[in-house]
Amino acid sequence: MPQLLQDVTRFDRYLSSRGRRAADATITDPQASAGYISFIYGFPDSASLPAESVLDATRTVLTDDPEWSLQYGSSVGVTVVLDAIREKLARDQGMTVPRERLMMTAGSSQGIQLLVQLLVDPGDVIIAESPTFLGFFDDVQNAGATIAGVPLTEDGIDVAALERTLADVQAAGTGARFIYTLPNFQNPTGVTATEATRRRVVELAREYDTLIVEDDAYFDLRFDGERLPTIYSLDQDERTFYLGTLSKTLAAGFRLGWLAGPSPMIRRLASLKTDGGTNIFGSYIAAEWLPREFESHVSQLREIYGRRRDLMLAALEQHMPEGVTWTRPDGGFFIWATLPDGIDTGAMLAQARELGVEYLPGTICYFDDEGHAQIRLSFSYARDEQIEPGIEILANLVASEMRETFAAT
């Protein structure tokens, strides 16, 4: 009945209010990037994915514990992987997290989704950095909420603007549901919050009686400088949920992340998480892999990504026309470039693709209609030798856009 398949609106009357808010998604296939010099996605480097050590860990798991690794597991996560993550958090993050305060999630994405379900009603306001992680927007839209954006400075979220926004949101209604922040090598800007910024965020959350969702997906990938305390560690008042992931270190394909927070909240989240437990087989493999391989593998990754950041910064310096600025991240995957006002980076993407290069238009990283002259450049996925040529192509395109735009005005 092909006419029915075409009839999208026929199904609208069956939708819940949440279902109506959900976008009619365009299904994208990440493999479509294969033909480009791709600076678009926050994808790990393909060549360094640890296939060999994953196979070793799989062999051990299927030999030693075939039964429970292939069986059902708890909705909050299997004990072996919770304990492996707790050990990692104690060693690297300096965070002591009791088992009842931790749950596994399908990447940190599912952690965000569950927290929005737990905390946010239609009409509510969430405070977030602007720009921020684009994966957050669907959850906010599905919940019928909005984001009050706070700009970033070189020191992380602008704490003066944050205070004003908290006050404004409180004056306008019941207050912000939570502050969503990415303190390390922020996605998309690459900016890192100073310790003073982190402390101030904690104070402000307490003062305005709201919660904090700290998304620390890139924590392990610091190339320069010293690790800073997590907001979770600085918060003596249990207002912070801490999200992490193995997607950038072990492998995104495992879909393993975690969420730490107050235990009464973890138990509620467990009731919302009706998925029969998170990738149990993968959890056993990760629990085997983490103590053996994590530290040496991540130190290799820091070398690779640090080198690529340097290659990209050097190429930007060499090729970009005057008037273009960019950030200099201490870690993570992203550089954020700002072109002169008037350039439309969304429209420019089609031309860039024709020239074989992909980047992320800035607008995609804003909840509101901003960022038209900005781009996110991921240095994680393109190979070393692609970076300089890719940036050169992009810089030439930008220069030509600038000539056209400013000649015309």
Place this chain on the structure above:
Amino acid sequence: MPQLLQDVTRFDRYLSSRGRRAADATITDPQASAGYISFIYGFPDSASLPAESVLDATRTVLTDDPEWSLQYGSSVGVTVVLDAIREKLARDQGMTVPRERLMMTAGSSQGIQLLVQLLVDPGDVIIAESPTFLGFFDDVQNAGATIAGVPLTEDGIDVAALERTLADVQAAGTGARFIYTLPNFQNPTGVTATEATRRRVVELAREYDTLIVEDDAYFDLRFDGERLPTIYSLDQDERTFYLGTLSKTLAAGFRLGWLAGPSPMIRRLASLKTDGGTNIFGSYIAAEWLPREFESHVSQLREIYGRRRDLMLAALEQHMPEGVTWTRPDGGFFIWATLPDGIDTGAMLAQARELGVEYLPGTICYFDDEGHAQIRLSFSYARDEQIEPGIEILANLVASEMRETFAAT
């Protein structure tokens, strides 16, 4: 700050209406069943979990496609596993499902969760068999909806009662959001819907303009008789969502299920499914394993589970006191036993556990307060040689309960 950790209510004021409806979950660990003769869970047999062939498939995947199996993937599922499931559905279920009508989910559990989000608002009514799959209740409660229960007959859902319930729900408001049905070897009763029942469900859904969610988790595990057409196949009007899973055939630990439905609905579901794609690494392994191993492995499983059903039926026949009745399923994992009214199977569980046996009290399978004298007996997980002794222990306990209860009255 241990006093805060104890203070559950402190956090209540931050919860959304959905968060408040979510239960303060008791976290259960399936491994706690290890010490019992366990008839409690719908767990696959541990000894037949295909560790060796999974390792073979993993080796192939990590050798042939380490890059994309460990990378990010589409939210609706990676193409290789979608195509492997489509091939399986065409061969076994006789269902031709175009790629755009299919998505992968974390078990069929996540499929149910997403459909409730897509279709159900607070105050809405869903129609379901009563008793039904217990994993459905958290989703209904989180959504703030209720279930109008329809009893089962030997031919599946009672279609006369279904019609009355559809009419009642329509008269009371906007009508039922959908009919949730498990036509094959229903969980928990083991009952299978006849083809006439299936056809009538389709007619009634059309007549009352509602949708159908067909949960077919046990389709592949038929021991007797011929396969019947799925409701999805009988429905020419695209009102049916079809849920399946690899949890009972490949391994529950993969958390791989699927959902087929109208493509406009699949695209909305993709926006609700903000988890970065379902177990991508596991999907590649499953796509390698399915064409090679599925048919021979499932034929072994049918032999094992069919034998265990026979052992349990024979043991029930031999040991249960008069006044106890039970179902005789043609497949699946469950027998449903009804004890004389007045026996409280919830209270009896503690004594059964003291005697080393576990079963599922009937009340857990009802949305309303029913099923006090009923139990679900899973024959899938206990080993062959445990079944007869386990049933004998249970039968003696039941007999002793009956003596006490009816001597006292």
